[in-house]
Amino acid sequence: MELQKFTYDNKITRLFMNATILWGIVGMLVGLIIALELIFPLMSQNIPWLSFGRLRPLHTNAVIFAFVGNGMFTGIYYSTPRLLKTPMFSELLGKIHFWGWQLIIVSAAITLPLGYTVGKEYAELEWPIDIAIALIWVVFGINLIMTTVKRRTKHIYVAIWFYIATFVTVAVLHIVNSIAIPVSFLKSYPVYAGIQDALVQWWYGHNAVAFFLTTPYLGLMYYFVPKAANRPIYSYKLSIIHFWALIFLYIWAGPHHLLYSALPDWAQALGVVFSIMLIAPSWGGMINGLLTLRGAWDKVRESPVLKMFVVGITAYGMATFEGPMLSLKSVNALSHFTDWTIAHVHIGALGWNGMITFGMLYWLLPKIYNTKLHSVKLANAHFWLATTGMLFFAIPLYFAGFTQSLMWKQFNEEGYLAYPNFIETVVQILPMYFIRVFGGTLYITGVVLMIINLIKTANAGKFIQSEDDEAPALHSQSHGVDKGHRIIEGKPVIFTILTLVAILIGGIVEFVPMFMVKSNVPTISSVQPYTPLELHGRDIYLREGCYLCHSQMIRPFRSEVERYGDYSKAGESIYDHPFQFGSKRTGPDLAREGVKGGPIYKPDSWHYNHFLSPQKMVAQSIMPPYPWLISRDLNISTTSKKIRVMQTLGVPYPEGYAERANDDLLKQANQIAKGLRDGGIQVEDTKEVIALIAYIQRLGTDIHKPANNQ
């Protein structure tokens, strides 16, 4: 058996490692800022790009795609070559992958605060960046899959399977969910609308959790936990079974984000059933990770790395138990739209992703610097700060979610809402928001300790650029008959996967728009397309991230119908590219904001003053002011292009309307502005605020039209 010599490149691992730490601290600090903004709404100092609605997408994107993304690539680029006994397929592709990904992150960090957004949660980035993500992702995929083809071990270790599933599925999800028609370089409308868009978005959203935050990190768990404990995984058999079960089940669970919405019942039930089934493979993973440490708990006491892994895996178990519970309709009726969801995702993010990343870094950095960790004591301090920080973050938010939801639903003896003023329910939970900030601060302090510790460790050691290894070629290991066959056996797999991706891209791009536009959502004849002014207003609504705090989906509960008006129907949002159902009610639902005589109707002048200073209208409001809406001119040069794109998407504007749309726009703007001026407010016709008011006053009114004519 001849041995072949080869080297593992540590430089790419180090690059991704540095990026993980950098973007981790950035993402978390932005999180801290927006947590504070929820308590001190005037903190953004009237600077548009510092307001909550602009920064929240930056926080989520930074933590998911920059921190966890780079974290997974760190582990993948370190473990894959060692598991497959071969260097990564191409150093160049690795570099393109690294720098491309960082460029995407930087462009996200610039465009999101400036308000360039599609308006779909966790998929906010505009179309040029989406295309870049798809390209870089394929570069990563080729590098990963070609490495498995060139492997020198016959067996593909389970971690690699998790990495491959991550690549394939994220590619499909990202492409399908991001299909949009551009209006300009940084503005586009998604091809799907309303409930259809909601379904695609949450199919993406849920599977982004599954295949971006979960499967790659399970792969890391299967590599780094055995390595750090120096003992094999508890049951290799279980790892194989739970891998295949997990990836088969996850893809169907998305609709549980739309329970009690206008989505057909059977689709909701499908989502619930698969979500419940997911407990089994998820806990298979947790048990396998934890039991690997059986008989080695003494090591856990001494090693901060293992301690972090234990808490990380436990958090994974808790979050994956909680997820299915939240998918039950009766629980979801209470939990949805509240801070409970925020608590749930942070058990996953701070606990699972955070702790596994930290543990991996503490183990990996001394290894590639050929030294020992600078201070175990400091790492232990980080461990306790992170663990208590996570608990101080999540537990108050569970209370907040529970409390607020119960208050929303409470009726008094006379049969009226006990807390008709939404603000009462906000004030009640503000103390919990304070404790959340405290928890987050602890967590970030821990990360700062880690950075100091890792820098000192790196300074004490000497970086090993590459490591030599040797192994027999794959074909010499196999039995005589298979000779030659083994080399090519990997290729059909690559071929199949790449073909699948190619077919999906090609097929989807051609077929989806056609298919979706003529959809058979029950239509309501009184539901009409938005006027040009309302369309502009809607784009401002997206730009400012209003959907992050205000839902537009009234569920069919007595408490919600009393508070907000008639429940939302599927046919009402068929022209909503994208949908704006929202997922959180930091403020009240706006689905029927414009219905005159409805429970939450406010006149134009109220909205004007409210945008100028929410606290002037509702003293305890936690909404930030939006004075720039009042000073900025509406850009009406894009109107005709916007209308034309909407027509392409099947919105029935009359033929040639694009050219005369601005006439209607100016007429409607004048009417609203004149009304305001009559009330003594000095405002010009063509300010952004006029468009936003037009949109808000349109919300939910279509099905109430006959009543208005009386």
Add this chain to the structure above:
Amino acid sequence: MAAIIFLIFLGIIVAGGFLAAFIWAVRSGQYDDDYSPSVRMLFDKKEKAAEEKTKEETQSTTITKN
């Protein structure tokens, strides 16, 4: 609902891809041995493997002595 039908269709394609990969994995003998891969991954290099083995042995002997 066009979107549901489309996503189910897409889900089946993805799941079908996974199924094909699964069948390939089983047929090609990936899972014939469901124990030793978990031990083998612990050893990065030949010489290091031997080194660690002896370390482990000495450890276990000390433990038995205690």
